[in-house]
């Protein structure tokens with residue numbers, strides 16, 4: 001009862017302290033959500049890739065492509081072997097009457113689903129897919145026609161390129177079509193390992209099969225890359241939240257200040273309360289209760305704001321969604337906000353409770 | 365009820381020791397109305413604060429209701445202040461944020477915390493305001509909306525809240541005009557008649573009309589005690 005009115009009496013000062021808490025909590029919480037969203041956005045792009053092991057020929061040993069024999073040897077492994085061919089060639093876009101270069105990939109129709117291209121596989125021998133970068137740059141739509149080596153193909157779909165496997169500015173052909181133009185060799189082989197836990201085993205066996213005498217191939221597994229990306233993202237999140245922590249510290253100092261000023265101003269009141277039977281505990285509780293109100297109100301406002309801001313940024317800027325996991329940050333924010341305000345008022349409360357009632361009564 | 369033995373209290377003012385009270389011996393009976401008079405600086409407030417357990421003496425012992433105050437720790441002292449003693453000040457010392465009724469509820473909150481229902485607390489506070497003869501329509505007024513006499517009545521009601529046997533009043537009429545002051549003295553006398561032990565510091569000589577005894581202090585020493593022949 002008194003706590004609320006005291007806060008109301010010093011409405012400006014309380015508002016300032018509140019602002020500090022709001023900003024602190026908002027920073028922690030929204031930076032947390034942001035970090036989480038960033039991570040989520042990146043791992044969404046990479047998630048489907050975690051099951052992939054990518055094999056490149058090692059040019060240092062004079063290898064620049066894989067042959068049918070290499071592919072057959074790998075088929076012994078317990079995984080799906082996806083040979084991929086790559087050339088760069090001129091592409092003529094009929095509708096725009098435009099000539100350009102693109103990376104041309106050849107892949108078996110049934111393998112498209114494993115590459116995390118974000119598209120449905122309906123590739124036929126007379127159609128092609130183009131990636132979204134190519135489509136945007138050249139203003140190409142599904143249904144448009146492009147010419148490769150003077151043969152016309154219908155653009156059947158648009159996919160998002162995937163890191164390390166299918167690059168940007170690319171065109172995807174069926175393996176059969178590709179062979180017709182460019183022959184039989186493969187530029188890389190992707191192994192799809194159903195169970196991520198088997199990735200190391202598969203890598204070791206591949207090593208045995210392919211790199212027996214000399215280091216014929218380079219093996220790249222996505223889980224390692226994902227791991228290090230995750231590590232970096234965690235550090236970024238932590239850093240962002242550190243900034244939030246600093247602003248909470250500042251807020252805490254603000255609240256401590258408000259409470260300390262309050263003890264000085266209310267010296268007489270505290271003296272009166274002591275003389276009519278308030279124990280030290282009562283006085284401490286009064287002060288803690290006041291700061292608890294500040295902490296809770298500030299934190300809740302801060303979290304609501306951060307959820308709003310977080311949603312806007314994550315949804316519209318990062319183009320991903322708020323995960324359940326990152327909802328822990330608003331929770332942390334409230335915890336820190338309330339904690340900070342209580343800790344900050346401990347000293348003022350203690351000081352007030354130890355005032356000598358007689359001196360306090362005499363003061364004005 | 366109250367017994368003081370060899371009470372001494374001194375203050376150190378820049379190396380110079382000032383004795384506010386010197387070797388005070390005093391017994392105050394239950395239901396007694398005692399006035400303390402004396403010039404400014406003679407130690408009246410100091411004496412009252414020591415009786416009220418707000419202050420501890422340098423030497424000597426105080427017994428309240430037979431309890432030896434010296435032996436109590438801070439919490440127990442707080443308990444004595446809360447349950448046995450009601451304080452009334454010259455400056456009223458009401459809490460400006462709270463209205464009259466809420467001011468009276470404060471000691472109840474300190475004593476009962478949440479064990480008393482809000483309604484019961486309110487009823488008790490209203491009862492105390494009635495005992496202090498404050499018209500009920502002022503219950504929702506804030507201190508700055510009340511006259512001096514009304515504020516003093518609220519502060520007396522607050523002192524009565526936990527139904528203490530002792531009322532200690534430090535110049536309760538000092539900020540009031542003589543007519544209002546007289547009314548307050550009459551109220552205190554009435555409370556005394558109803559069973560309270562009243563110790564009052566005052567400059568008002570007319571207090572003799574009400575008190576059983578008047579104790580005169582001078583330079584920290586009891587210079588004289590005049591008993592007024594009334595039955596306690």
Ligand SMILES: Nc1ncnc2c1ncn2[C@@H]1O[C@H](COP(=O)(O)OP(=O)(O)O)[C@@H](O)[C@H]1O
Pocket residue numbers: 375376377382383384402403404405406407408409410411
């Ligand atoms: N906190 C203090 N520090 C120093 N001296 C004090 C203090 N309180 C009271 N005194 C001194 O003690 C003496 C008695 O004071 P007090 O009891 O307030 O007198 P009264 O109430 O009769 O006017 C005075 O000389 C006063 O200056």
Ligand SMILES: [Mg+2]
Pocket residue numbers: 408409410
């Ligand atoms: Mg005095």
